[in-house]
Amino acid sequence: MQIRLMREDDLHSAERASAATFLEAEELNRRVVEPQVQPRSAEASALWIDRMRLFLTVDPGGCWVAVDEAGEVAGFAISQNRDRLWYLATYGVLPGHQGQGVGKGLMDAALAHAGDRQGIFISSVHPGATRRYRLAGFSLHSQVRMTGTVNRSTLPAVTGLNEGGTDDFSWMDRLDTDLRGAGHGPDHAFMLATLRLIVSRSDARPGYAYVDHRGRVALLAAAHEDTARALLWEALASSQAEAFVPSITAVNEWAMDVGLAAGLDIVQEGYVAVRGMAVPGPYLASGHFL
Known part of the structure; x- marks a missing residue:
């Protein structure tokens, strides 16, 4: 698995990885009373790609992917620096590649880009992810919707x-x-x-x-x-x-x-x-x- 800066030609593969990763996460976290989780729509997929293209244009140094031997994106950490603030826009690893150090490598790259800036992002309840965030010095504040x-x-x-x-x-x-x-x-x-x-x-x-x-x-x-x-x-x-x-x-x-x-x-x-x-x-x- 190669961890490198994201490129324009990674966008569609990264979107597919994002859609699969978050679909499984939402299915696992769905409450019984909530409706069945639906796959990402074509419109939402296109918007995701446009958003990532913006990040690549504005601050490409914060956009990282993990790529397998076939050249497909298996993980991503997209972050941005805005003045003295760093934020993590999206982060995930395909379920089949979790627990192998891919997520840690991606997060290390994104945090290195942050430097000494203050930081903020939205975190899931995934135990591996929250452990990594806390070890990186982030305070986790519960939120509701x-x-x-x-x-x-x-x-x-x-x-x-x-x-x-x-x-x-x-x-x-x-x-x-x-x-x-x-x-x-x-x-x-x-x-x-x-x-x-x-x-x-x-x-x-x-x-x-x-x-x-x-x-x-x-x-x-x-x-x-x-x-x-x-x-x-x-x-x-x-x-x-x-x-x-x-x-x-x-x-x-x-x-x-x-x-x-x-x-x-x-x-x-x-x-x-x-x-x-x-x-x-x-x-x-x-x-x-x-």
């Missing part, structure tokens, strides 16, 4: 919010820096191309949220919990079928309170891992852009 159908009779009137655009990126990056030590930079343009951006341009209490076409929160950041609550209520108001609120940690219980008021259920889901920094708040991290 909230799902369910919104009780629309609970929706409050929300004011002071607008649709966002590229002109908002500069103050959004300043807010990101206050909350997590660095702006999202080029990640904002990618998210704006694929998600709805809702903003509060208040000078004292700014905030923003990216929401997908189903009204599911992808990322939320605010200078004050009141703004964060308003943004989350707006996202829930636009939700279709099942709402979804990710990455709720103890410092972000305001989101749990909103979700409970809207009639959503709490589901345990892994950890937010941080090193050299506190868990951001008010903030709901993106799984891929943190």
